[in-house]
Amino acid sequence: MMILLILLLLLIILMSGAALLVVNDPMHGAVNLGISLLALSILFLLLGAPFVAALEVMLYVGAILVLFLFAIMLLRSPLKVREEARWRRGFWWPAVLVVLLTVVLILLFGQRPDLQVTIQEIGPASVGRALFGPYLWLTEAVALLLFAIIAAVLAIHRRDAHDT
Amino acid sequence: MRLFLMILGMLLTTVILLGVAGFLVFAERRVLAFLQNRLGPNRLGPLGVGQALADALKLMSKENFVPDFADPVLYRAAPVLVAFSVLASFAVVPLDQHFSWAGNWNIGLLFILAMSSLNAYGVFMGGWASGNKFSLLGAVRAVAQLVSYELPLGLALLGVVLLSGSLSLNGIVAAQSLPFIVLQPLGFVIFMIAGVAETHRLPFDLPEAESELVAGFNTEYGGMRFGYFFLGEYLGMTLIAVLTALLYLGGWHGPWLPGWIWLLIKTGAVIFVFFWLRATLPRPRYDQLMGLGWKVLLPLALFNIMATALAAALWRLA
Amino acid sequence: MTLELTLVIAALLFVVGVALILLRRNLIFLLLGIELLFNAAMVIALAGGARWHSATGQVLVVFMMALSGAALALTLALLLRVKHELGGDSVDDLRLLREEVDE
Numbered sequence: 001m002m003i004l005l006i007l008l009l010l011l012i013i014l015m016s017g018a019a020l021l022v023v024n025d026p027m028h029g030a031v032n033l034g035i036s037l038l039a040l041s042i043l044f045l046l047l048g049a050p051f052v053a054a055l056e057v058m059l060y061v062g063a064i065l066v067l068f069l070f071a072i073m074l075l076r077s078p079l080k081v082r083e084e085a086r087w088r089r090g091f092w093w094p095a096v097l098v099v100l101l102t103v104v105l106i107l108l109f110g111q112r113p114d115l116q117v118t119i120q121e122i123g124p125a126s127v128g129r130a131l132f133g134p135y136l137w138l139t140e141a142v143a144l145l146l147f148a149i150i151a152a153v154l155a156i157h158r159r160d161a162h163d164t
Numbered sequence: 165m166r167l168f169l170m171i172l173g174m175l176l177t178t179v180i181l182l183g184v185a186g187f188l189v190f191a192e193r194r195v196l197a198f199l200q201n202r203l204g205p206n207r208l209g210p211l212g213v214g215q216a217l218a219d220a221l222k223l224m225s226k227e228n229f230v231p232d233f234a235d236p237v238l239y240r241a242a243p244v245l246v247a248f249s250v251l252a253s254f255a256v257v258p259l260d261q262h263f264s265w266a267g268n269w270n271i272g273l274l275f276i277l278a279m280s281s282l283n284a285y286g287v288f289m290g291g292w293a294s295g296n297k298f299s300l301l302g303a304v305r306a307v308a309q310l311v312s313y314e315l316p317l318g319l320a321l322l323g324v325v326l327l328s329g330s331l332s333l334n335g336i337v338a339a340q341s342l343p344f345i346v347l348q349p350l351g352f353v354i355f356m357i358a359g360v361a362e363t364h365r366l367p368f369d370l371p372e373a374e375s376e377l378v379a380g381f382n383t384e385y386g387g388m389r390f391g392y393f394f395l396g397e398y399l400g401m402t403l404i405a406v407l408t409a410l411l412y413l414g415g416w417h418g419p420w421l422p423g424w425i426w427l428l429i430k431t432g433a434v435i436f437v438f439f440w441l442r443a444t445l446p447r448p449r450y451d452q453l454m455g456l457g458w459k460v461l462l463p464l465a466l467f468n469i470m471a472t473a474l475a476a477a478l479w480r481l482a
Numbered sequence: 483m484t485l486e487l488t489l490v491i492a493a494l495l496f497v498v499g500v501a502l503i504l505l506r507r508n509l510i511f512l513l514l515g516i517e518l519l520f521n522a523a524m525v526i527a528l529a530g531g532a533r534w535h536s537a538t539g540q541v542l543v544v545f546m547m548a549l550s551g552a553a554l555a556l557t558l559a560l561l562l563r564v565k566h567e568l569g570g571d572s573v574d575d576l577r578l579l580r581e582e583v584d585e
Contacts, residue, residue, distance in 0.1 A: 006487045013491055017498035017518070026510040027292060031238065033514050034285065036495070040521055041278075047488060047532045052524075052543045054274035059547050062281025064517065064554055066311055069288055071558045072510060073304065075571050094504035098497055105493035119484060119532045122540060123270045124331055130537040131544065142548045149552040153559040 006046065012039040026072045030065055037061050051124035177265070181254060185398040186216035192439050199443040223394075226387035234384060235293040242290030243385065243392030249282040250399040257406050258334050259424045260416055267334040274331060276407070277318055280362060283396065284310035287371070290393065291381030302380025305450065306371035309361055312457040317358035319465035323351040323472045324411050337415035345412040350468045352412045354461055356437075359404035361457070363397060365438060367445035370453060405434035488529045496522035507572045509561055513554065520550040 016036040023029050037060045044053035131139055190205065190213060197204025208214030230236055253276045258267030269275065284307055291303020325331060327347060328339035345352045361368040372380030382393045409415060409430035416423030448456070495518050502515030524543045531539015561571065568575050 002484060003487070006484060006491075010487065010491050010494070014494055017494065020498065020511070020514060020518075021501055021505065026508065027235075027238075029511055029514050031289070033517060036518075037521065040495075040525065043488065043491065043525065044528055046484065047528045049528050049531065049540050049543070050269075050271045051274070052528060052540050054271045054278050055544065055547060057278035058274065058281055059551060060517075060521075061285060062278065062314070063311070064551050066281075066284070066288075066307055067551075067554060067558055068510070068513070069292075069307065070304075071561060073292075073300070074562055075510070075565055091505065095501075098501040098504060101500065102493070102497045105497065106490055108493075117485070117533055117535075120535050122531070122535070122537050124274070125270075126537045127540045127544070130541045135541055138545065142545055146548065146552055149556055152556055156556075156559045156563055 002046065006043070009039045009043050012036065026075075027069070030068045030072060033068075034061050034065050037065070046119075048119045048121040050121065051127050174265075177254070178251060181251060181399060181402075182395065184402060185395050186220055187213070188398045188402065188435065189219060189394070190216040191435075192442075195436065195439040196443050199440065220391070223391040224388055228387045228389060231294070231296075231384050233295040235295065238289050238293035239384075240389075242286050242293060243389045243396075245286030245289065246283055246396035247392040247399075249279045249286060250396050250403060253279040253403050254399075256333055257403070257410070258337070258415075259427060261334065261338075261423065263424065264334070268332050270330075270332050272332045272334075273321055273325065273336075276403070277314065277321075280310070280314065280400075283400065284314075286396070287381055287393075290385065291371075294381070294384035296384050298378045299381050299383045302371045302377050302383070305377075306364060306381055309364065309368065309371060309453065309457075312454060313358045313361040313461070316354050316457065316461035316465040317362060319462070319469055320348075320351045320354040320358065321411070323348050323468050326469070326472050326476060333410055337410055337417070340414050340417060343412065343414035343417070348412065348468070348472065350464060351472075352408075354465050354468065355412065356408065358457075358461060359408065360438065360441065361453070363400040363404055365397065365401060366442040367447050368453060369447065370450055401435065401438055402431070405431045405438065408434045485529055485533060488525060488532075492522045492525035492529070495519075495525065507574060509564070509571050509573060509576075512573070513557055513561070516557075517550065517554065520546060 013036045016032040016039070019032045020029050020036075023032065037056060041053045041056040044050075044056055193215070194204040194206075194212065204212070205215040206212035208218055230239055255265045256267060256269055256272040256275050258264030266272065266275075287306045287310070288303045291299040291301075291306065294300075324336060324344055327344060328336040330336055330339065364371050370380075371377075372382065377383075382390055385393060406427070409427055413430045413434075414426075415430075416427045418426035421429075499515040499518030499522060502511055502518065506512060506515070524546050527539045527542040527546065529539075531537065531542075564576065565571050568578050
């Protein structure tokens with residue numbers, strides 16, 4: 001049952017990833033990324049991490065992807081898409097490398113005997129205790145970094161007098 | 165067999181929720197009429213209850229078309245996503261201590277927040293895929309509003325979580341020997357305002373403001389697809405009302421009557437407040453709305469969390 | 483079997499992300515590819531956490547989410563600036579940024 005579910009998730013992620021490689025419209029790309037993120041959040045639930053699964057939907061689909069949507073909308077007018085030249089010179093070598101990488105990674109990860117463990121659920125309470133216990137200073141550092149990012153984004157968007 | 169019963173139960177839950185949404189549409193028209201000193205729909209059935217059924221039949225019998233300038237796949241997917249995300253949220257809402265699908269789930273509140281962000285996504289996709297500038301403007305407004313108000317909403321909920329020490333709705337209600345509205349008055353007010361904005365109902369219905377944007381993100385929708393958006397809105401209102409009852413008003417705690425009746429009474433009272441707001445308040449300007457969210461509600465919500473944490477720490481010391 | 487398949491999913495995500503970065507010319511798709519790379523790393527971290535029954539994997543993922551969000555906000559701001567200054571959103575438009583070298 002569990003295996004079937006994971007295989008289904010693998011299929012969804014594979015298909016939405018393949019769709020990402022071929023679609024022209026950035027909005028369709030964002031939607032495909034959203035689909036694979038939702039599939040990933042189900043995978044996180046199966047891995048016994050409900051807190052992270054909820055965060056994946058809240059932060060990734062709810063915030064990061066929305067940032068993408070705003071950027072896409074500010075970048076171009078709706079439903080008018082420029083064709084991207086695809087089968088051009090400089091396409092084939094990267095494509096071959098990507099296929100090789102796939103084979104190597106799957107061979108590397110596919111058969112590992114030391115992975116036979118039963119998965120226990122680790123709830124939000126213990127994650128919170130870890131975040132604000134041993135990792136407290138790291139959490140504070142991330143908070144500081146986010147604050148710095150706000151300043152940086154504002155600085156990038158500032159229009160100077162000679163800009164106009 | 166067990167699987168079959170579960171599917172049957174889910175189907176039944178969905179149908180009941182759809183019925184609730186239909187009834188709320190009717191109830192809103194009657195309550196608005198009462199507040200404005202007129203009659204409202206009163207012909208079909210006792211008190212006019214049949215109006216809900218008639219409206220649903222009318223929506224279902226209308227033609228389901230896709231405009232040729234729309235993005236066909238996303239145009240079809242968006243209303244379903246909106247309705248689904250709200251319906252799925254009800255899975256973690258308990259009616260009673262023992263009566264719920266996943267009331268004990270240890271990320272219940274987070275699940276509701278996650279589904280509400282999916283809802284924003286559906287609204288945006290609907291507005292964008294319509295390929296109409298009014299829809300697009302409505303969608304942009306909707307997403308900006310939902311993202312800005314989700315922050316104070318989540319922060320207000322954190323106060324409740326701090327007090328109860330649980331993210332599951334059952335656990336939160338069980339922790340309320342005293343309703344949290346007494347301990348968290350500020351959090352309650354923030355939650356209500358942000359909740360009204362989350363469901364984009366009047367006075368915060370700028371994404372679909374008729375007088376400026378035709379109908380906002382659902383301008384191009386008709387028939388049952390429009391019905392899905394409508395359903396999403398009314399079920400979203402029910403969800404916020406149930407959450408208010410569960411988180412702040414003591415849930416199923418109450419004397420004499422059985423618990424689920426108390427919950428329904430409290431939910432109904434909150435829904436009535438929503439109708440009342442619609443009949444009373446004018447719509448703000450968009451910059452006023454954003455200013456309220458970021459400059460008033462967010463600092464207040466942060467202050468609420470800090471005050472709650474401090475009080476809880478002092479309580480533990482004493 | 484669960485963890486092996488999880489690692490395979492992570493590998494696939496990583497490969498798709500790399501492929502997006504190598505093969506597409508649109509900057510938006512490049513950024514989508516970077517998000518996929520982050521997600522592949524997150525899956526690996528969670529698989530590690532599940533393997534050794536530890537909350538550290540989830541803590542790592544929370545930090546990664548915050549960092550990728552921060553990086554993305556900055557990059558999208560830069561992207562809008564690029565569109566505004568250079569008038570395009572493809573990698574090829576960024577060639578205009580290189581310094582003119584006198585022969």
